[in-house]
Amino acid sequence: MDESGTLVASPPRSAKLQVEGLSAYYGSKQVIQDLSIDFDDKSVTAIIGPSGCGKSTFIRCLNRIHETVPRARATGRVLLDGEDVYTIDPVRVRRRVGMVFQKPNPFPTMSIYGNVASGLRLNGVRKPALVQERVIRSLKQAAMWDEVKEHLDAPGVSLSGGQQQRLCIARALAVEPEVLLMDEPCSALDPIATSKIEDLIFDLKRDYAVIIVTHNMQQAARVADKTAFLYLGKLIEYGDTKEIFERPKVKLTESYITGRFG
Amino acid sequence: MPERVERKAFGEGLVQLNQHTVEMAGLAQRAVRMAVDSLVHRNDDRAKEVFLLDREIYRLQRAVEGECTDLIALFAPVARDLRTVMTVLKISTDIDRIGRGARNIAEVSLELSQVKQKSPKLDKISRNADLAIHMVDQSVRAFVEGNDRTVREMGRFDDEVDTLYREIFSDVLAGLNDRTIKPEVGVRLILINRHIERIADHAVNIANRVVYLVSGEAPPPVSRMVNGESGLTGAPGLAPAPPPSEPRADAEAGSGAAPADDSPSKAATGDRKPE
Numbered sequence: 037m038d039e040s041g042t043l044v045a046s047p048p049r050s051a052k053l054q055v056e057g058l059s060a061y062y063g064s065k066q067v068i069q070d071l072s073i074d075f076d077d078k079s080v081t082a083i084i085g086p087s088g089c090g091k092s093t094f095i096r097c098l099n100r101i102h103e104t105v106p107r108a109r110a111t112g113r114v115l116l117d118g119e120d121v122y123t124i125d126p127v128r129v130r131r132r133v134g135m136v137f138q139k140p141n142p143f144p145t146m147s148i149y150g151n152v153a154s155g156l157r158l159n160g161v162r163k164p165a166l167v168q169e170r171v172i173r174s175l176k177q178a179a180m181w182d183e184v185k186e187h188l189d190a191p192g193v194s195l196s197g198g199q200q201q202r203l204c205i206a207r208a209l210a211v212e213p214e215v216l217l218m219d220e221p222c223s224a225l226d227p228i229a230t231s232k233i234e235d236l237i238f239d240l241k242r243d244y245a246v247i248i249v250t251h252n253m254q255q256a257a258r259v260a261d262k263t264a265f266l267y268l269g270k271l272i273e274y275g276d277t278k279e280i281f282e283r284p285k286v287k288l289t290e291s292y293i294t295g296r297f298g
Numbered sequence: 299m300p301e302r303v304e305r306k307a308f309g310e311g312l313v314q315l316n317q318h319t320v321e322m323a324g325l326a327q328r329a330v331r332m333a334v335d336s337l338v339h340r341n342d343d344r345a346k347e348v349f350l351l352d353r354e355i356y357r358l359q360r361a362v363e364g365e366c367t368d369l370i371a372l373f374a375p376v377a378r379d380l381r382t383v384m385t386v387l388k389i390s391t392d393i394d395r396i397g398r399g400a401r402n403i404a405e406v407s408l409e410l411s412q413v414k415q416k417s418p419k420l421d422k423i424s425r426n427a428d429l430a431i432h433m434v435d436q437s438v439r440a441f442v443e444g445n446d447r448t449v450r451e452m453g454r455f456d457d458e459v460d461t462l463y464r465e466i467f468s469d470v471l472a473g474l475n476d477r478t479i480k481p482e483v484g485v486r487l488i489l490i491n492r493h494i495e496r497i498a499d500h501a502v503n504i505a506n507r508v509v510y511l512v513s514g515e516a517p518p519p520v521s522r523m524v525n526g527e528s529g530l531t532g533a534p535g536l537a538p539a540p541p542p543s544e545p546r547a548d549a550e551a552g553s554g555a556a557p558a559d560d561s562p563s564k565a566a567t568g569d570r571k572p573e
């Protein structure tokens with residue numbers, strides 16, 4: 037009850053992203069089948085499933101990168117804070133829903149500084165002081181400021197693989213997204229670089245909704261609050277990561293996570 | 299349906315764990331049986347054999363613990379694989395405790411054979427031990443078969459054991475009161491009674507773990523009595539309530555009811571482990 041005596045319902049824990057009846061196609065081939073799922077804000081969700089089940093395609097629908105592939109299309113709704121991203125300008129969607137790819141892909145001709153600043157310029161942030169402030173903050177958020185602050189002018193590609201991936205995360209964070217999509221961000225990295233990225237993901241969930249595709253079960257178990265299992269373009273099981281890994285409800289999930297099918 | 303893959307190395311590890319668990323359980327049942335026999339037939343040699351069995355059970359328990367650690371470290375098991383490893387880890391402790399219970403009974407039995415008194419009738423104790431052994435057998439069988447159906451009725455057996463436990467307690471008390479049982483005998487019978495009742499509790503633990511293994515359901519909560527409520531200190535003439543049905547390691551080691559730790563026969567039989 038509030039002061040006026042009316043009943044105030046506690047606000048339901050709102051989903052940051054709500055996917056409703058999403059289907060995705062390459063030409064006539066359907067690879068995501070009428071999929072619905074909600075993603076929590078300020079938490080990490082892992083998406084697991086065998087290769088080719090549609091994980092990448094699925095998350096690429098969430099920030100409308102999927103439709104940039106020739107003959108690719110998607111139907112259904114993706115609500116970002118309740119607003120369908122398919123009614124928002126795709127450039128704005130991609131600013132609000134950032135993405136990090138499997139292979140670190142810093143812009144090869146650009147310096148470390150230039151890489152992080154590039155997204156800002158694209159999004160109209162031009163004041164040098166503001167750009168600098170955002171670059172520094174993003175590099176700090178990506179836990180690599182101390183490693184690179186002495187040589188911001190060095191080419192981004194001169195960094196190690198793990199550093200390059202954190203640079204890409206910094207670049208994604210610079211435009212202040214609300215959701216961060218990561219597609220197998222550690223699959224090209226050694227265990228130490230992987231641990232650093234996992235620590236980073238742990239910190240990032242304080243501020244963002246993080247959705248990570250991984251084929252590493254243990255990584256999903258380590259970093260994610262919730263886990264979704266996809267198979268043949270369908271959502272088979274979705275729940276708290278602890279439940280999924282201790283007592284999955286669906287036999288198919290059990291077979292997959294125990295490594296009993298390839 | 300997806301193509302099936304066997305995880306060979308992990309599978310072999312599980313087979314090994316299963317074998318060791320079954321072996322331990324077999325030894326534990328034999329140990330309880332021999333301990334009670336040694337008591338009923340006043341057979342000291344048999345009592346001493348129990349100590350050997352108990353030591354072997356302990357050795358296997360350590361091996362199983364190491365195997366579980368290896369499987370977790372090497373294969374990071376999840377889902378039913380994880381529940382299997384966790385279950386084995388827990389029930390191997392229960393089986394070890396059953397072995398220790400047998401050892402404790404054998405120790406008391408050796409002490410009793412020093413007492414010059416014709417032994418009172420022990421058929422109720424013997425019957426309760428049979429029930430407890432049956433419960434251990436059922437619960438381990440359920441584990442091996444991965445089937446929780448049979449163990450869901452374990453509570454019924456446990457109630458029977460508890461009922462007999464109370465009867466035996468009252469009988470001994472009556473015998474002490476009318477002086478047909480010497481105090482040095484009666485006190486020891488009460489200890490043995492308690493050990494048997496605890497063995498049944500361990501069987502219930504194993505059964506509950508099997509339910510978890512099969513279904514993923516958490517084991518049911520156990521009501522724990524607070525210090526001082528425990529049965530053996532009950533007012534004279536009253537049969538005590540059985541102790542809480544899930545024994546605790548610390549409670550067991552610290553409890554005044556566990557005589558084994560400072561019993562004189564320990565030195566004679568060789569130290570088993572630090573407790």
Ligand SMILES: Nc1ncnc2c1ncn2[C@@H]1O[C@H](COP(=O)(O)OP(=O)(O)O)[C@@H](O)[C@H]1O
Pocket residue numbers: 062067085086087088089090091092093094105
């Ligand atoms: N550009 C593309 N053109 C046609 N088919 C594609 C394309 N990209 C992916 N696919 C197909 O879509 C399905 C899902 O692929 P993908 O989303 O990459 O799966 P995952 O990320 O789970 O490995 C696969 O069958 C794949 O062959």
Ligand SMILES: [Mg+2]
Pocket residue numbers: 091092093219
């Ligand atoms: Mg992919």
